Amino acid sequence: MQSSQTPPRANLAGWLYVSPLVLVLVPFFVAPILVVLAASFFATDGFGGLTPGFTLASYVEVLHSALTLKLYLATIKFSVLTWIFTLIIGFFVAYFLVFHVRNQLLAIGLFLLCTVPFWTSNIIRMISWIPLLGKEGLINQALMALGVIRQPLEVLLFSDLAVVIAYVHQLTIFMIVPIFNSMARIDKKLIEAAIDAGASRFDIMRLIVVPMSKSGIALGTIFVVSIVMGDFFVVKVMSGGGSASVVSAFYEDVGVLQYPTAAASAVLLTLVLVAIVSLILRTVDIRQEITR
């Protein structure tokens, strides 16, 4: 590094290279966050009016509320469950595509098939669970016809189970893509070398494939966890209003014009997410893995 010696022309070129990103990030990311941050310190008159100033009252309120902890626990529960299922499904789908489909064209075709559900909107995809999981839905009808159950299972729809199913359905692709990407870069010769050394299929997965897919797993985890933590819509629809999440709480706050508390909650959630993501990044050096 010799930044002190960089000629001005190179400096200008460097700024030009980053300018598109800066032009997008500053107005659409940095500015809104600053607005929310400022709002979280403002006082409110209780009718939506904001008084500029500096008070920690909103934070005190959020942190003192027993509801906050409950909501975080509920959201973390959904995140962990969704993470486990998307990881298992995503890892094995990627593994299958990379190591078992010999024909590359077929592998790409199957990979594209994984994205087909995304050709419709999130809402349609959620609604489409209703005829399947509902009280009169296909699964209940089938189970009753088989004589496995007498009463339709209520737990299938409008429950935590339904929320997790919807999340997994929605987010598995976010696991598949990065894991597929890092697995596809594993040299097939390494697998052969492991076989040559006498490794079993399980040894190869445990000692070669999993460690070498770590960056993909970490990226997928970041996607899935941050999306679930930041979501309120799926919880609301699929739980039938029975469950709530962190975001749904401050969505309610916004609804009743409690902007500073909503903003304080948002800032808190951002901090929690930043902590989680940096924890993940600490365990896996993604940058190093990607440039490998």
Place this chain on the structure above:
Amino acid sequence: MKSDRGDIELAGVCKSFDGVTNVVDGVNLKIADGAYCCFIGPSGCGKTTILRMIAGHEDPSAGEIVIGGQNVVGLAPVQRRTAMMFQSYALFPHLSVRENIAFALRVRGLSKADRLRAADVMIEKVRLTQFADRLPAQLSGGQQQRVALARAAITEPRVLLLDEPLSALDEQLRVQMRQELRRMQQELGITFIHVTHTQLEAIALADLVVVMEQGKIKQAGAARDVYAHPHDRYVAEFMGGQNVLSGRVEKVNGSCFTLAQAASSGIEVPLQTRPSVSVGDQVDIAVRRDDVALVRPGRELPPGCTTSLPSRVLAIEYQGYFVKVMLDTVPDDAFVAYVPEKTFFADPFTVGDVVMATWATGSALPLA
């Protein structure tokens, strides 16, 4: 295990990937226990496929592969007690040198202390002790190659298979690692099978050189046999160091026959390996480049030389201990003389000079 011997026999081995063309086509070969064997040929000649079939990474479509008296077709590499060193090494990038080398012991269920101790002994053997904790990416090409060798050798295989082990290295390192391979082979006392496309590498290393073309063995023998006594035009041209001439047999008398050549008095060739030559046959002969002497026209030929072909000097390359003189002796083929440096500079030629190319009659070799 039945046997510790590492002698290999290939019997009628064929391999086809598409069911139509044979990449390896009926190969028969015996390799002695503890031999250093080099397969050599252009890319796509099937040499790597043979190696992979011996290693157990590919199954032959037909034929038998016998190692130490046991047919190993269908067995896993571990059961064959072979180990392979891959082209560009295939070291595990996320494992340290020590862990890479200990990998095979790890999957065999050895305790951590045991396998690391064994790995350290092997690391010592390949002189990498100070690099034991590094990752492969932090090593030079030559060091990576030694890790790969150690990783393959740690299971005490009876056969070690090397797929173009030196191709990723630069010239100087290649010569150095070549010696190291030979040293390791002698130290381990096991059979090495080495695939290469470099002639020098093959003849420098191997007890047994196997020249291949299009899935078939063209010639197999000791390095000196293959280099000095090629069977046919292909081997002669591939191994290099030979001038190949062809012509029609003009007359056969006793121990010699004469080959007709355009614009010359004919070439006299001894009848050694080729007993049945009759007048009118089209025959190829080989003359070693370092057997060719160049004489100025009108001068007396050296003793024992009966053939002399008038030629023009096309180019001259100084090679250090010899000078490479390219001639237009034969119309379509290259004809080259390797003249010892001192001889050349006693009376140097220049490009365009007319010279007589000649050689001792006994050194011309009829080809199949």
